[in-house]
Amino acid sequence: MAKKEQDFVVSDRRRFGDEGELRPDAPPREEDQERPPAAAQPLAVAAAPAESTKAEEGDDSENMPEAPSEGEQLSQHEFYKAAGRKLDDLFAAKLGAQGSYPEMSFEKVVESFYMSALIQMGAVRQEGEHTGVDIIGARQTIDSLTILHDKTVGNLSDHERTMLQNVLFELRMAWIELTNAIAQRAANAPNPTVPPVSPSPLPPQK
Numbered sequence: 001m002a003k004k005e006q007d008f009v010v011s012d013r014r015r016f017g018d019e020g021e022l023r024p025d026a027p028p029r030e031e032d033q034e035r036p037p038a039a040a041q042p043l044a045v046a047a048a049p050a051e052s053t054k055a056e057e058g059d060d061s062e063n064m065p066e067a068p069s070e071g072e073q074l075s076q077h078e079f080y081k082a083a084g085r086k087l088d089d090l091f092a093a094k095l096g097a098q099g100s101y102p103e104m105s106f107e108k109v110v111e112s113f114y115m116s117a118l119i120q121m122g123a124v125r126q127e128g129e130h131t132g133v134d135i136i137g138a139r140q141t142i143d144s145l146t147i148l149h150d151k152t153v154g155n156l157s158d159h160e161r162t163m164l165q166n167v168l169f170e171l172r173m174a175w176i177e178l179t180n181a182i183a184q185r186a187a188n189a190p191n192p193t194v195p196p197v198s199p200s201p202l203p204p205q206k
Contacts, residue, residue: 106160110145110167117141117171121178135178142171 068076102108118124120138122131149164156164 106156107163110148110160110164113141113145113148114167114171117145118174121174123174133178135175135182138171138175138178142168142175145171 115124117138120134120141122133125131145164145168149168152164
């Protein structure tokens with residue numbers, strides 16, 4: 001009698017089904033068994049620098065405190081005007097008519113920048129004062145007027161717009177002439193790399 005052969009079992013070791021999905025009873029791969037679970041972490045670590053960079057660059061608005069509400073601004077403005085009236089009354093009581101405080105206007109703001117730039121360029125000085133030139137400060141003042149001009153487009157009257165444009169044109173021309181004069185003086189100096197500097201007068205001894 002022939003000996004009955006032992007039945008053998010075919011083990012399906014496919015990891016994916018016919019549709020490409022991972023089978024729930026799929027055997028683990030050898031590399032998965034040898035690799036620790038933490039091996040999946042590099043993906044998260046790789047994404048971290050991008051998030052960190054984004055947080056560092058950020059938007060300036062994220063660091064800016066929340067603006068006061070419209071009601072808070074209106075209330076504060078009223079308190080500000082009331083405090084100003086108290087100060088005007090105090091000046092009027094102590095100084096009489098000299099205590100009147102002129103209202104601020106756009107023209108006065110432009111005039112303030114205009115006079116500051118002229119003083120910085122040495123074009124205007126008070127009697128008895130030493131004339132000094134702050135060429136960098138003058139440029140910043142002119143740039144401030146330029147920002148004011150660009151940010152108020154469509155909000156100015158014809159008179160205000162013309163005044164601002166004339167002031168900017170005059171100050172820019174004066175600044176160009178001044179920088180050309182400084183460059184010419186430096187070129188004619190014995191040592192062009194180090195232009196001569198006039199010592200400032202010492203203050204009078206008390």
